[in-house]
Amino acid sequence: MSSYTAPAVPVAPVAPPATGIAPDRFKQAFRRHPAGVVVVTADAGHGPIGFTATSLSSLSLDPPLVSFGIGTTTSSWPHIERARTAVVNFLGAEQRALATTFATSGIDRFAAPTRWRRLPEGEPVLDGVAGWLRLEIEQLVPAGDHRVVIARVVDARLDEGRGPLLFHDGSYHTLRAPALPADH
Numbered sequence: 001m002s003s004y005t006a007p008a009v010p011v012a013p014v015a016p017p018a019t020g021i022a023p024d025r026f027k028q029a030f031r032r033h034p035a036g037v038v039v040v041t042a043d044a045g046h047g048p049i050g051f052t053a054t055s056l057s058s059l060s061l062d063p064p065l066v067s068f069g070i071g072t073t074t075s076s077w078p079h080i081e082r083a084r085t086a087v088v089n090f091l092g093a094e095q096r097a098l099a100t101t102f103a104t105s106g107i108d109r110f111a112a113p114t115r116w117r118r119l120p121e122g123e124p125v126l127d128g129v130a131g132w133l134r135l136e137i138e139q140l141v142p143a144g145d146h147r148v149v150i151a152r153v154v155d156a157r158l159d160e161g162r163g164p165l166l167f168h169d170g171s172y173h174t175l176r177a178p179a180l181p182a183d184h
Helices: 023-031 077-082 096-103
Strands: 038-042 049-053 057-060 065-071 085-090 116-118 124-126 131-143 146-158 165-168 171-174
Touching (some): 038 077, 038 124, 065 131, 077 131, 085 146
Antiparallel strands (some): 085 131, 131 146
């Protein structure tokens, strides 16, 4: 009896699982999604810090929770990681320069011409913004190269008469007031 051995069939290597779309494609997709612009400020005991963000989201009405993202390689991250509180400053349509200042690395973002003050509890808040939320940070959730900050809203001030600053397709924009009907 002869023993027959089937010829070896080459096995194709198994492709590693996909990790998602390419970073450039991901950025391109979100450039098309308009977002409100805020500056998050805090002070963990080493002086005020702040950064421009477009990731603010409301999470819960009861209790009132919001979230925002922050990159772990940013200069602001170590401060947010240690902070117990923060302030979300809503930027008005005319505050593009302020958004740019807080998006610029390597500068003193709180130096003139930036105008700011401290709330009675000590947090830095920007003057002249369209409103702000005072937050107590509750949770930091790892999310890739970022952290999602979940915080409880404990105080707020809003200027109802101001239009928002938006970010879309790589630049800042404002909302136009709707045209009134011809009979008005």
